Amino acid sequence: MKISNKILKKIIINIFRRFGLSKSHANISTNALINAEIVDAPSHGLSRLKMYCDRISKKIINPKPKIKIKKISQSISYIDANNSIGFVAADAGIKQAIKNAKKTGIGLVGIKNSGHYGLSSYYAEQAVKKNLIVFCFTNAPPAIAPYGAKKKLFGTNPICFGTPTSSKIPFILDTSVSLINRGKIRVAARSGKKIPTGVALDKFGKPTTDAKKALAGVQLPIGGFRGSGLAWMVDILSGVLTGGNHGGKVKDPFDDFSGPQNIGHLFIVLKSNLFVSNYNQRIKENIRRIKKLPRIKGVKEILFPGQSKFKRYKKNVNKKIKISSNVARDLKLLS
């Protein structure tokens, strides 16, 4: 089933409105979900809509949050998101970080009492569009075993970094520190597909390609102790530092309805011309040098992070969005 962007937007806004979100919050949340579909990241898109609504019904997402923004300094702000849906907290956070960076050169925003906010790249893009450099950190429910442990504790904890490129296409690295995205395993589990070998263990610690067994077991980090250390860093930055949950206490939004997630986020935004006046020229030259390297067989073009996502966006933005039967059922149920 395919639905036009415009109609789909109306449907989802209405659903969020029915569940008590304000017009503005419904709009922010809908845009984030639809963007995930447009860039072909369905694991962060409409497949999560019912989960968000269920959590609102169970009163563990607050549909009418009082989001408090505390000014720590001209550069630093602290947000208590009051258990809002993550999109709304992150939207307020990135806008504040952009404002602070524009004023002082650097903006730092910590957020607590938030929830899963979808794709980090979505927020990074907002900063890059204003010609700023950006880091976004967030933690997530347990998925990865710390190096040496046989039980999962770290989330897939993305590291997201963005910079303007002097072209319309933003450089956005948005990478989990696991060998595979958890959302992809979830989608595979729903559709009965296998996952690649070597990316996950079952709950007994044995390698598995069965998506359901992988979800019950642990995901493996990139580069062993290196990836494990990066996941730990993200847990500290987004959880320990901000006042959010950390150390394996972020609840799985699909499976654990015993309370709010209290996810933390950290945004750091920098002016790109802090030190050099010709940043745009320099980054253009940087990308040019890398793109012209000799390529391995079968590779048509060396892509910078975010480039293929941008291509997918351009390709899909004016097309109808393909809706799986599961999502179609959810939309009907929730409308």
Added chain:
Amino acid sequence: MKISNKILKKIIINIFRRFGLSKSHANISTNALINAEIVDAPSHGLSRLKMYCDRISKKIINPKPKIKIKKISQSISYIDANNSIGFVAADAGIKQAIKNAKKTGIGLVGIKNSGHYGLSSYYAEQAVKKNLIVFCFTNAPPAIAPYGAKKKLFGTNPICFGTPTSSKIPFILDTSVSLINRGKIRVAARSGKKIPTGVALDKFGKPTTDAKKALAGVQLPIGGFRGSGLAWMVDILSGVLTGGNHGGKVKDPFDDFSGPQNIGHLFIVLKSNLFVSNYNQRIKENIRRIKKLPRIKGVKEILFPGQSKFKRYKKNVNKKIKISSNVARDLKLLS
């Protein structure tokens, strides 16, 4: 051959003084080199001394640099290191970043016209000892092929992150984004040892365990495009942003004497109690939760990043330092 810490320090300070460094700069550089030996990272220690001296002789490291520190704001400083030895530039940089962070909550320092500064962890530790959170980024000569390319361009570009832990042992993640440190390959090549399979390709793009062939070929990043993206991020932060060399233009300090390296560094330092008053308690709890996880067979303790380095430091700090015959020859030659 073994030499006491104290005598070795005198020898090296004298060497640096002979090559024109001020007393203070000789001291800073010597301490950094000896620290690398104490923490068992000889690839960043005395095996590099002759290289530094050679570069001073060839006038591509400036032994008497005029280091200019420009104040961009209360939080942000920009350093032109005037082709100093990297240790001196990094020392000035981390001290300034700490000062800015103490004053305003966040300190950001960009450095250009520097050189290889040894271990990032050495600078991160300085901030952590002042109860601050820290990022250190630096780029390095070509070693890793960007994802899709068959020629090396990125350095092993470490990501370094540190935080206080409420104990004496700092949490210091200092990880290259390659599957193996280049210094380790270099040491293996010097001693005729093999490197592990799967971490490097020879110059024809074939997997190799021959250290010399690996040095002539490319190293592989952790997690394919993920590690490649992280290396690219570090190149942008430490090179493009700061005015340092980037995009494969950082010269190999051992092999290329055609000019200064102009390496860039970026330090970001944060107060740990910006958002929560009980950071130390929270990080202690975070580490406690992770350490008590069930362990995989053969693992005695789950270690946080930096913990084993600290153990090595404690074990070695009052012992004599073991000197290889190559290094002994260098010391004799340079004294």
